[in-house]
Amino acid sequence: MILDARELAATFDLEKLTPEFYANPYPTYRALRETEPVKRLPNGSYFLTRYDDLVAAYKNTKAFSSDKKKEFSPKYGASLLYEHHTTSLVFNDPPAHTRVRRLIMGALSPRAIAGMEPDLIRLVDHLLDAIAAKGKGKVDLIDDFAAAIPIEVIGNLLDVPQDEREPLRDWSLAILGALEPVIGPDAFARGNKAVEDFLSYLEGLVARRRARPGNPDRDVLTRLIQGEDNGERLTEKELLHNCIFLLNAGHETTTNLIGNGLVALSNHAAEKRRLIEDPSLVKTAVEEMLRFESSNQLGNRMTVEPLELGGIAMPPGTPVTLCIGAANRDPAQFPDPERFDVGRTPNRHLAFGTGAHQCAGMALARLEGAIAISRFLARFPDYALAGAPVRGGRVRFRGFLNVPCAVS
Numbered sequence: 001m002i003l004d005a006r007e008l009a010a011t012f013d014l015e016k017l018t019p020e021f022y023a024n025p026y027p028t029y030r031a032l033r034e035t036e037p038v039k040r041l042p043n044g045s046y047f048l049t050r051y052d053d054l055v056a057a058y059k060n061t062k063a064f065s066s067d068k069k070k071e072f073s074p075k076y077g078a079s080l081l082y083e084h085h086t087t088s089l090v091f092n093d094p095p096a097h098t099r100v101r102r103l104i105m106g107a108l109s110p111r112a113i114a115g116m117e118p119d120l121i122r123l124v125d126h127l128l129d130a131i132a133a134k135g136k137g138k139v140d141l142i143d144d145f146a147a148a149i150p151i152e153v154i155g156n157l158l159d160v161p162q163d164e165r166e167p168l169r170d171w172s173l174a175i176l177g178a179l180e181p182v183i184g185p186d187a188f189a190r191g192n193k194a195v196e197d198f199l200s201y202l203e204g205l206v207a208r209r210r211a212r213p214g215n216p217d218r219d220v221l222t223r224l225i226q227g228e229d230n231g232e233r234l235t236e237k238e239l240l241h242n243c244i245f246l247l248n249a250g251h252e253t254t255t256n257l258i259g260n261g262l263v264a265l266s267n268h269a270a271e272k273r274r275l276i277e278d279p280s281l282v283k284t285a286v287e288e289m290l291r292f293e294s295s296n297q298l299g300n301r302m303t304v305e306p307l308e309l310g311g312i313a314m315p316p317g318t319p320v321t322l323c324i325g326a327a328n329r330d331p332a333q334f335p336d337p338e339r340f341d342v343g344r345t346p347n348r349h350l351a352f353g354t355g356a357h358q359c360a361g362m363a364l365a366r367l368e369g370a371i372a373i374s375r376f377l378a379r380f381p382d383y384a385l386a387g388a389p390v391r392g393g394r395v396r397f398r399g400f401l402n403v404p405c406a407v408s
């Protein structure tokens with residue numbers, strides 16, 4: 001049954017999504033933007049889809065709080081999952097947020113990130129060699145490439161020993177999976193157990209690093225343990241949970257950027273050819289991949305003072321979802337927004353959010369995206385999908401679990 005825009009928007013409920021929505025949410029996002037851009041959902045929260053409304057919410061940290069203690073308390077109870085999410089910088093307001101962010105930004109300096117480039121190129125080329133050796137028809141773009149890159153990059157960032165990295169991806173997927181709008185007891189149990197295992201692993205790693213510090217210019221964990229010259233330090237609890245957050249924040253999102261990007265190129269043959277013929281477009285191409293299939297589609301805030309948005313009055317304590325996926329296709333900001341254009345300029349997308357909480361790892365994500373995409377295309381210009389890509393089935397983190405691919 002095909003619903004018209006008004007019906008699609010009227011029946012939209014983030015807690016009751018359909019398979020058609022998971023496959024392609026953009027017609028629904030468009031319908032919402034056009035007919036109910038500030039949509040009240042059955043649970044009393046609001047769902048925003050217009051670019052300008054998202055920017056207004058992101059920038060107004062006085063009225064839109066990121067502190068999730070109230071919201072997560074009924075969802076997670078007194079669990080480790082609750083402790084983890086409510087200690088992560090992304091779910092806090094000043095002053096806790098400002099302190100932790102300063103320490104993390106200091107550790108993710110542009111110099112530190114630029115210094116990672118040679119290792120990143122070596123890693124990507126090594127993966128490409130392994131793909132070539134596997135041969136035709138046996139390649140999975142996610143397992144063999146997109147997911148393998150961030151796990152190594154973040155592992156290097158915190159200097160996690162190579163043979164201890166294997167569980168990181170599953171812990172990360174389990175913890176982030178528990179952030180979906182609705183979760184069952186299994187997803188909760190998996191997320192909670194992942195926090196428990198991750199904490200116990202990190203306690204050991206931090207103890208070893210305290211005993212034998214690394215080079216703070218290269219090793220973010222040593223940097224976070226040592227704190228700032230002015231004596232600013234993270235507490236042990238803040239240190240452990242924010243390391244988990246860093247490991248998680250950089251995994252699935254960057255995997256999805258690379259996976260979504262390669263699938264989008266494959267589905268848009270002329271744009272793929274354009275990028276192969278002019279590799280200098282890789283930077284704008286990566287921005288377009290971030291806009292067109294944003295790996296993180298939803299953000300959340302809670303109002304803490306009375307306000308009005310799109311003519312709708314919201315009392316304090318109203319949960320608001322910021323739909324990045326919809327804002328990034330708003331025609332008021334992006335001409336011809338449904339078109340995938342690897343040369344799009346300007347492209348002020350919101351894939352990394354904006355304002356005080358804007359992604360602290362965006363320079364690293366961009367570097368990973370540019371190196372992965374450009375080197376993959378140079379090595380396998382004729383790559384082709386070899387079966388239907390399998391979606392992750394999530395609304396917040398949009399990406400693929402598997403993408404069968406043939407290379408020659």
Ligand code: HEM
Nearest residue numbers: 089090249250253254257299351352353357359360361365
């Ligand atoms: C394509 C990849 C990525 C995407 C799409 C992405 C997206 C985002 C978004 C939308 C936010 C803002 C959340 C909010 O305001 O509610 C955010 C925050 C954050 N991201 Fe990323 N991210 C990516 C990669 C990374 C990487 C590689 C790292 C670190 C190594 C990272 C670390 C962080 C941190 C620490 C925050 C919290 C900042 C704060 O609250 O002040 N991200 N990210």
